[in-house]
Amino acid sequence: MDLNALYQEIILDHYKNPLHAGLREPYGAEVRHVNPTCGDEVTLRVQLAESADGPVVHDVSYDAVGCSISQASASVMADLLIGKPVAEAMSVHEDFLALMQGKGQVVPDEERLEDGVAFAGVAKFPARVKCALLAWMAWKDATAQVTTPLTEEEVR
Amino acid sequence: MTDLLDVERIRKDFPILTRRLADDHPLVYLDSANTSQKPQQVLDVLDTHYRLHNANVARAVHQLGVESTEAFEAARDTVASFIGAPSRDEVIFTKNSSEALNLVANTLAWATGPLAVGAGDEVVITEMEHHSNIVPWQLLTERKGATLRWFGLTDEGRLDLTDIDSLVNERTKVVSLVWVSNMLGTVNPVADIVRRAHEVGAIVVVDASQAVPQLPVDVAALGADVVAFTGHKMVGPTGIGVLWGRRELLEQLPPFLGGGEMIETVAMARSTYAEIPHKFEAGTPPIAQAIGLGAAVDYLQSVGMEAIAAHEHEITAYALDRLTEVGGITVLGPTEAVDRGGAISFELDGVHPHDVSQVLDSRGVAVRAGHHCAKPAHARFGVQSSTRASFYLYTTPPEVDALIDGLHYVKKYFRVG
Numbered sequence: 001m002d003l004n005a006l007y008q009e010i011i012l013d014h015y016k017n018p019l020h021a022g023l024r025e026p027y028g029a030e031v032r033h034v035n036p037t038c039g040d041e042v043t044l045r046v047q048l049a050e051s052a053d054g055p056v057v058h059d060v061s062y063d064a065v066g067c068s069i070s071q072a073s074a075s076v077m078a079d080l081l082i083g084k085p086v087a088e089a090m091s092v093h094e095d096f097l098a099l100m101q102g103k104g105q106v107v108p109d110e111e112r113l114e115d116g117v118a119f120a121g122v123a124k125f126p127a128r129v130k131c132a133l134l135a136w137m138a139w140k141d142a143t144a145q146v147t148t149p150l151t152e153e154e155v156r
Numbered sequence: 157m158t159d160l161l162d163v164e165r166i167r168k169d170f171p172i173l174t175r176r177l178a179d180d181h182p183l184v185y186l187d188s189a190n191t192s193q194k195p196q197q198v199l200d201v202l203d204t205h206y207r208l209h210n211a212n213v214a215r216a217v218h219q220l221g222v223e224s225t226e227a228f229e230a231a232r233d234t235v236a237s238f239i240g241a242p243s244r245d246e247v248i249f250t251k252n253s254s255e256a257l258n259l260v261a262n263t264l265a266w267a268t269g270p271l272a273v274g275a276g277d278e279v280v281i282t283e284m285e286h287h288s289n290i291v292p293w294q295l296l297t298e299r300k301g302a303t304l305r306w307f308g309l310t311d312e313g314r315l316d317l318t319d320i321d322s323l324v325n326e327r328t329k330v331v332s333l334v335w336v337s338n339m340l341g342t343v344n345p346v347a348d349i350v351r352r353a354h355e356v357g358a359i360v361v362v363d364a365s366q367a368v369p370q371l372p373v374d375v376a377a378l379g380a381d382v383v384a385f386t387g388h389k390m391v392g393p394t395g396i397g398v399l400w401g402r403r404e405l406l407e408q409l410p411p412f413l414g415g416g417e418m419i420e421t422v423a424m425a426r427s428t429y430a431e432i433p434h435k436f437e438a439g440t441p442p443i444a445q446a447i448g449l450g451a452a453v454d455y456l457q458s459v460g461m462e463a464i465a466a467h468e469h470e471i472t473a474y475a476l477d478r479l480t481e482v483g484g485i486t487v488l489g490p491t492e493a494v495d496r497g498g499a500i501s502f503e504l505d506g507v508h509p510h511d512v513s514q515v516l517d518s519r520g521v522a523v524r525a526g527h528h529c530a531k532p533a534h535a536r537f538g539v540q541s542s543t544r545a546s547f548y549l550y551t552t553p554p555e556v557d558a559l560i561d562g563l564h565y566v567k568k569y570f571r572v573g
């Protein structure tokens with residue numbers, strides 16, 4: 001079993017020195033996601049900004065408790081998505097999801113995923129895929145909450 | 157270790173223990189509190205049942221039906237005598253401990269008369285319960301407007317009994333507690349709690365999921381009203397659990413699930429119910445699994461529960477001792493093998509339990525990482541998860557050594573300490 005395929009140096013670096021960690025103001029939405037099997041948790045905030053080309057991911061801040069894979073994944077994701085137009089960030093999200101669900105058969109695009117390619121090995125450890133996806137799912141959820149107009153009921 | 161068990165001979169009964177895992181590492185199975193492995197004797201009984209005797213129980217006159225029914229009911233006799241049940245009819249087969257505990261909590265929610273739980277009544281549990289002995293009581297108290305209260309824990313991981321007399325009071329209807337904690341390993345003083353609960357007329361439910369596998373059990377001597385346990389943790393198959401309850405109590409409780417076999421007679425307007433145990437066994441029961449559990453009990457008895465308990469104690473003491481050598485380990489729960497079962501949960505400074513178990517797994521060492529279905533107990537100790545090693549009658553000191561070597565390797569791998 002190739003442990004080093006799972007624990008890439010980049011992952012361990014992000015784990016020890018996470019980027020963009022901590023919860024910041026202002027934010028458009030905050031979500032809390034947990035992995036019920038192991039109890040890993042992330043609280044994540046998203047702040048979008050308007051630009052000429054539509055909404056942009058202005059900030060992603062988070063507070064995560066969990067294993068090296070889930071912590072590093074939050075760090076890599078925040079670094080990758082901050083500053084990107086929301087539409088592009090969503091498509092990067094899809095790429096990362098496909099990589100994680102690809103059972104080790106998907107070849108990642110380093111141009112798009114940058115440090116995210118280090119997670120390619122995680123796809124071969126089915127029990128850890130959920131760890132790698134925790135923050136990404138939280139981000140998608142939070143972003144959807146900011147971009148979806150409130151329902152009438154919520155406005156009331 | 158001076159051992160009462162011939163562990164090498166016992167290991168030969170468990171085919172899976174010869175398995176090789178990735179990179180040809182021998183399996184070091186330290187997750188028996190999660191589920192135990194099964195001896196050939198149990199596998200053979202399951203196989204023989206399906207090959208030669210398979211039929212539904214209690215509803216066929218043909219020879220196979222008779223054989224199957226006899227084997228199923230014989231398993232009930234075996235379990236009853238194993239736990240010292242005053243009557244075989246008090247042994248109800250369920251699918252696991254969780255179902256047994258839910259059966260009690262649900263039928264109490266439906267009970268009328270003296271057993272009824274309502275507004276102003278209290279149910280007392282403890283902070284070290286498995287989720288299976290928390291959630292059913294939350295559901296009961298929420299549904300009935302009753303109050304859920306609990307014993308807290310000491311820093312050592314024992315029940316804090318200082319406020320027992322106010323916690324268990326005349327409003328208390330039920331006290332439900334774990335006998336041996338699956339996370340902290342603590343063996344609780346059930347008899348003391350039974351005494352107080354019975355003083356105030358409360359019924360006592362004991363979650364014996366980790367106790368029955370490793371301790372000699374006599375439910376009559378224990379004094380509790382209900383005891384739940386699960387077959388797969390005591391070298392039996394999955395899909396079978398046991399609810400033992402005092403006859404008078406079981407007779408007063410309303411039925412749980414309705415269906416075939418639990419009735420006396422059915423008319424379109426209403427039905428009357430069978431006597432215990434069948435009143436609580438609606439539908440085709442887990443027949444092969446019950447028979448397999450009977451075989452598991454025979455196996456444990458042939459080894460001897462006193463000897464199993466002594467082995468569990470010795471191997472736990474050995475592991476607790478060796479864990480102190482690793483450095484950076486904090487054991488959650490009693491650090492000495494006194495009133496302590498064979499599950500050791502711990503933290504390793506600087507490495508998350510998920511990562512600990514992943515690296516151990518790469519060396520063939522199987523442990524559990526996470527909250528072990530005891531989130532409140534983890535929260536009590538300010539941690540979100542832990543790594544747990546747990547032992548059983550087939551665990552050897554060299555397997556504990558493999559764990560210790562593995563933990564040194566984990567530290568090296570993650571460059572801590």
Ligand SMILES: Cc1ncc(COP(=O)(O)O)c(C=O)c1O
Pocket residue numbers: 189190252253254255286288289334336337338363365366386529
């Ligand atoms: C103390 C305790 N209670 C209850 C259970 C639930 O057992 P089961 O999952 O077989 O219902 C377990 C095991 O997971 C346990 O260790």
